[in-house]
Amino acid sequence: MMELVVEQGVHATPMSQLARESNVAIGTIYHHFNNKKEIIEEIYKMIFKDYGVVLMTNLPEDDFKKQFETIWMNLYNYFITNPLAFKFSEWVGVPPIIGDDVVEQMKPYYYNVRDFFLRGIKEKKLRNIHLRLIVQISYGNVISAVRLKDKGELPMTEKQVQDAIDCSWDAVKYVGE
Amino acid sequence: MMELVVEQGVHATPMSQLARESNVAIGTIYHHFNNKKEIIEEIYKMIFKDYGVVLMTNLPEDDFKKQFETIWMNLYNYFITNPLAFKFSEWVGVPPIIGDDVVEQMKPYYYNVRDFFLRGIKEKKLRNIHLRLIVQISYGNVISAVRLKDKGELPMTEKQVQDAIDCSWDAVKYVGE
Amino acid sequence: MMELVVEQGVHATPMSQLARESNVAIGTIYHHFNNKKEIIEEIYKMIFKDYGVVLMTNLPEDDFKKQFETIWMNLYNYFITNPLAFKFSEWVGVPPIIGDDVVEQMKPYYYNVRDFFLRGIKEKKLRNIHLRLIVQISYGNVISAVRLKDKGELPMTEKQVQDAIDCSWDAVKYVGE
Amino acid sequence: MMELVVEQGVHATPMSQLARESNVAIGTIYHHFNNKKEIIEEIYKMIFKDYGVVLMTNLPEDDFKKQFETIWMNLYNYFITNPLAFKFSEWVGVPPIIGDDVVEQMKPYYYNVRDFFLRGIKEKKLRNIHLRLIVQISYGNVISAVRLKDKGELPMTEKQVQDAIDCSWDAVKYVGE
DNA sequence: CATGAATGAGAATTCATTCAT
DNA sequence: TATGAATGAATTCTCATTCAT
Numbered sequence: 001m002m003e004l005v006v007e008q009g010v011h012a013t014p015m016s017q018l019a020r021e022s023n024v025a026i027g028t029i030y031h032h033f034n035n036k037k038e039i040i041e042e043i044y045k046m047i048f049k050d051y052g053v054v055l056m057t058n059l060p061e062d063d064f065k066k067q068f069e070t071i072w073m074n075l076y077n078y079f080i081t082n083p084l085a086f087k088f089s090e091w092v093g094v095p096p097i098i099g100d101d102v103v104e105q106m107k108p109y110y111y112n113v114r115d116f117f118l119r120g121i122k123e124k125k126l127r128n129i130h131l132r133l134i135v136q137i138s139y140g141n142v143i144s145a146v147r148l149k150d151k152g153e154l155p156m157t158e159k160q161v162q163d164a165i166d167c168s169w170d171a172v173k174y175v176g177e
Numbered sequence: 178m179m180e181l182v183v184e185q186g187v188h189a190t191p192m193s194q195l196a197r198e199s200n201v202a203i204g205t206i207y208h209h210f211n212n213k214k215e216i217i218e219e220i221y222k223m224i225f226k227d228y229g230v231v232l233m234t235n236l237p238e239d240d241f242k243k244q245f246e247t248i249w250m251n252l253y254n255y256f257i258t259n260p261l262a263f264k265f266s267e268w269v270g271v272p273p274i275i276g277d278d279v280v281e282q283m284k285p286y287y288y289n290v291r292d293f294f295l296r297g298i299k300e301k302k303l304r305n306i307h308l309r310l311i312v313q314i315s316y317g318n319v320i321s322a323v324r325l326k327d328k329g330e331l332p333m334t335e336k337q338v339q340d341a342i343d344c345s346w347d348a349v350k351y352v353g354e
Numbered sequence: 355m356m357e358l359v360v361e362q363g364v365h366a367t368p369m370s371q372l373a374r375e376s377n378v379a380i381g382t383i384y385h386h387f388n389n390k391k392e393i394i395e396e397i398y399k400m401i402f403k404d405y406g407v408v409l410m411t412n413l414p415e416d417d418f419k420k421q422f423e424t425i426w427m428n429l430y431n432y433f434i435t436n437p438l439a440f441k442f443s444e445w446v447g448v449p450p451i452i453g454d455d456v457v458e459q460m461k462p463y464y465y466n467v468r469d470f471f472l473r474g475i476k477e478k479k480l481r482n483i484h485l486r487l488i489v490q491i492s493y494g495n496v497i498s499a500v501r502l503k504d505k506g507e508l509p510m511t512e513k514q515v516q517d518a519i520d521c522s523w524d525a526v527k528y529v530g531e
Numbered sequence: 532m533m534e535l536v537v538e539q540g541v542h543a544t545p546m547s548q549l550a551r552e553s554n555v556a557i558g559t560i561y562h563h564f565n566n567k568k569e570i571i572e573e574i575y576k577m578i579f580k581d582y583g584v585v586l587m588t589n590l591p592e593d594d595f596k597k598q599f600e601t602i603w604m605n606l607y608n609y610f611i612t613n614p615l616a617f618k619f620s621e622w623v624g625v626p627p628i629i630g631d632d633v634v635e636q637m638k639p640y641y642y643n644v645r646d647f648f649l650r651g652i653k654e655k656k657l658r659n660i661h662l663r664l665i666v667q668i669s670y671g672n673v674i675s676a677v678r679l680k681d682k683g684e685l686p687m688t689e690k691q692v693q694d695a696i697d698c699s700w701d702a703v704k705y706v707g708e
Numbered sequence: 709c710a711t712g713a714a715t716g717a718g719a720a721t722t723c724a725t726t727c728a729t
Numbered sequence: 730t731a732t733g734a735a736t737g738a739a740t741t742c743t744c745a746t747t748c749a750t
């Protein structure tokens with residue numbers, strides 16, 4: 001049921017359409033969720049729970065840079081292959097729809113990502129700057145690439161993707177004190 | 178009249194409130210604009226026309242890196258001191274509200290920014306990657322910093338801002354073939 | 355539901371009143387129809403589907419003139435006893451509210467009336483003039499009578515009705531080449 | 532000024548357009564008329580004052596039937612050459628926009644038409660039926676013809692117009708007791 | 709006399725949510 | 730548990746009219 005909802009996307013679509021597209025009656029939806037906000041939060045949870053797993057998939061051993069690049073590509077590919085998840089995460093950020101409590105709930109799912117960055121900083125693989133900043137910049141760089149592809153502004157050839165990764169890495173890699 | 182509109186912001190606010198907040202009657206607004214989309218597009222134009230000028234203000238002579246940093250700070254400061262403009266530009270991107278024609282109209286205002294990046298690439302100050310990509314990454318990095326500040330996630334001290342700039346510069350600076 | 359709508363009439367009444375008078379919420383109306391035009395067209399269809407049946411009711415055998423008079427009276431009585439249908443059909447004609455497609459859809463319902471006139475012409479009971487003209491004149495004559503009655507300009511006594519019928523018949527009856 | 536207004540037509544056009552089309556400022560219109568109803572009534576007066584004159588133009592001497600036909604054609608031609616006046620008179624009838632007092636004021640302008648019909652009845656050129664009825668039927672017949680032409684349903688060739696006139700005449704001509 | 713920006717009540721329509729079946 | 734008709738507050742937009750210049 002929820003799968004359907006996500007597949008179809010909630011974007012800014014009215015509940016009525018959402019119901020029609022999911023082939024469930026409106027009433028049925030309100031059996032499972034109390035209101036629209038709850039649905040959105042549930043999708044939010046679904047998607048963001050994924051992140052923690054998705055991002056850390058297929059990490060190569062040892063080489064920190066390669067690990068960074070793999071994480072980068074994992075996120076990039078996730079968004080490219082799940083454009084609805086991308087749209088949704090773009091959507092959801094703009095007006096603060098998601099309650100702070102929900103955001104808080106999700107934090108544990110990022111612990112491994114956070115730890116990756118923390119380790120990078122500690123081991124002098126990454127710049128010694130505020131964790132939140134380095135994460136945001138990295139995330140933002142992936143988003144930049146995805147947007148260019150998504151809006152059709154760039155084809156994002158293999159080389160262009162590699163260029164974007166290179167930029168990202170040089171942005172955050174350790175450069176000495 | 179339009180100044181008021183921008184000051185107050187359009188957020189996702191209903192026309193009625195927008196009118197009340199601007200101290201003009203709804204009818205008055207529709208005397209000047211044909212529909213909501215047109216208002217939004219007009220604000221879009223106002224803000225984005227600024228960019229070309231704002232970004233290139235107080236550029237230091239000669240040193241490309243310093244110029245880049247100045248542009249970076251110009252945009253950062255513009256958004257920090259005009260949070261409504263920031264909110265608005267975040268808003269406006271998400272569902273494609275702005276007609277392609279309007280976007281096209283605005284391009285000339287960025288020519289000087291574009292030329293700055295083009296020159297940087299040609300003069301081997303910047304990486305030799307696709308213009309659109311390098312611009313988007315740079316822009317995205319500023320936005321990342323502004324967001325952290327805007328959402329109160331980071332205080333963005335002078336050092337943190339400088340860190341962000343450093344990341345940005347290292348992301349795009351020339352690194353040899 | 356639709357019955358209510360017709361009973362109450364659409365005059366030029368706002369949807370809101372229409373809803374209130376029908377004792378349904380506005381939303382409910384829009385649950386069944388997409389917009390005002392659609393409501394009007396639906397009423398149009400209801401009324402005009404009646405015509406084909408109403409007009410040909412109780413036709414006497416054989417005597418063409420008597421048949422003509424019966425049809426005339428059928429329409430006259432229909433409008434007199436359904437003043438809302440009359441008002442509605444007066445309304446609806448003036449600016450072309452009804453889509454051509456809907457008008458086209460309704461044509462089959464008039465086939466028997468059309469055929470009656472065609473037969474009359476062929477059998478030299480009616481003037482040999484353009485079908486559309488002879489129909490319009492006959493229809494117009496009924497409308498003239500109904501209007502006089504409706505606006506209270508004439509009581510339309512039995513004699514006056516008969517006078518009107520006589521005029522109509524003489525207007526269209528066969529008069530030799 | 533008023534000429535312009537009529538030329539452009541009032542149909543159901545908003546005052547704002549009416550002003551724009553007349554190349555007069557809205558304010559100016561409200562200098563001359565107190566409200567929209569007054570404008571419409573003024574146009575109504577203009578057009579209907581014409582009638583009395585227009586209808587009785589170029590009446591042939593003596594032959595009553597020829598006079599009837601001339602009046603018929605005068606009205607028909609007036610509407611065909613002044614489609615806006617036709618539209619207007621169709622419009623104006625439907626919801627009772629025009630105040631009864633105004634209608635009353637106009638009556639004197641029809642006296643000559645009324646007298647023509649009265650004379651016809653008295654002189655046994657016309658059926659001895661209620662004046663209002665015979666006038667309405669005659670008027671209605673002209674309108675029927677104009678409508679067919681106006682809506683493009685018939686080309687209204689010379690023959691078709693003559694057919695319509697013949698119908699009209701036979702509808703009202705004296706037929707003995 | 710002429711102007712047109714300003715007004716705001718009211719119209720059409722949307723959509724999250726409820727509730728009887 | 731599932732349904733979807735019903736709801737009505739909220740939203741966008743229209744248009745007759747006013748009034749300061």
